[in-house]
C-alpha cells in the first residue's frame with residue numbers, strides 16, 4: 001500500500017503515520033524528519049537546509065526530489081510506504097510519478113484555529129522525534145520524554161512567525177495538489193479534527 005499524507009502543517013500527519021506504520025507494517029517516510037536528521041547529524045545536506053527549515057520555507061525541489069528518490073529505493077519501501085510531507089509542490093508530484101505508483105492520497109482537513117493550537121503546543125524529543133502536545137498528548141513528566149528521559153524541545157519552525165509563514169507557503173505551493181490529485185481520482189478527504197484513534201478507524205475504512 002503506497003500512501004501519501006497531504007495536509008497543512010500540524011494537521012496530525014506524523015501522529016497518524018506513526019500509528020499506521022505499525023498497523024500496516026510500512027515505513028513512515030517523512031521528508032521533514034529526513035531533513036531534521038541531516039541537520040542533527042550536521043551533514044552537508046543538513047547545513048544546506050537548516051535555515052530554510054527554521055524559516056518555514058520549502059527546500060528547493062531538486063534537493064528534496066533526489067532525497068526521496070534515494071529513500072524509495074531502499075528495501076523497506078518496496079512493499080509499501082507512507083509518504084508524509086512529500087510531494088509539496090506540483091513539480092514534486094510530477095517527479096513522484098516517475099518513481100512510484102500511488103494508491104491513495106489522504107488529505108488531512110483541519111481548520112486554521114485548531115492548526116495553530118496544535119503547532120504552538122507541540123513538543124518533541126530531539127533524538128527520537130517522538131511528538132507530544134502540552135494539552136492533547138502531554139508526557140508523563142512535564143517537559144521530559146517518556147522513554148529516553150531527555151528534555152523536550154519546541155521545533156524552531158513552531159515559533160509564531162515561522163508557523164504563519166508555513167501556513168502561507170502551504171496555501172501557495174501545496175494546496176494546489178488537492179485539485180491535482182482529485183483530478184486523478186486518488187484524493188480522499190479525512191476529517192483530522194477527531195482524536196488520533198478515531199482518525200485511524202476512519203482511515204482503515206478508507207484504505208480497505
Ligand code: AP5
Nearest residue numbers: 009010011012013014015031032059085118122132133196
Ligand atoms: P514537516 O516536518 O513535514 O512539517 P509539516 O508538514 O509542517 O508538518 P508537521 O510536522 O508540522 O505537522 P504534522 O501534520 O505531522 O502534525 P503532528 O502529527 O506533528 O516539514 C518541515 C519543513 O521541512 C518544511 O517547512 C520544509 O522546510 C521542509 N520540507 C519538508 N518536506 C518538504 C518538501 N516535500 N519539500 C520542500 N521542503 C520540505 O501534530 C501536530 C501537533 O498536534 C502535535 O503536538 C500532536 O501531538 C498534536 N496532534 C496530532 N494529531 C492530533 C489529534 N488528532 N488530536 C489532538 N492533537 C493532535
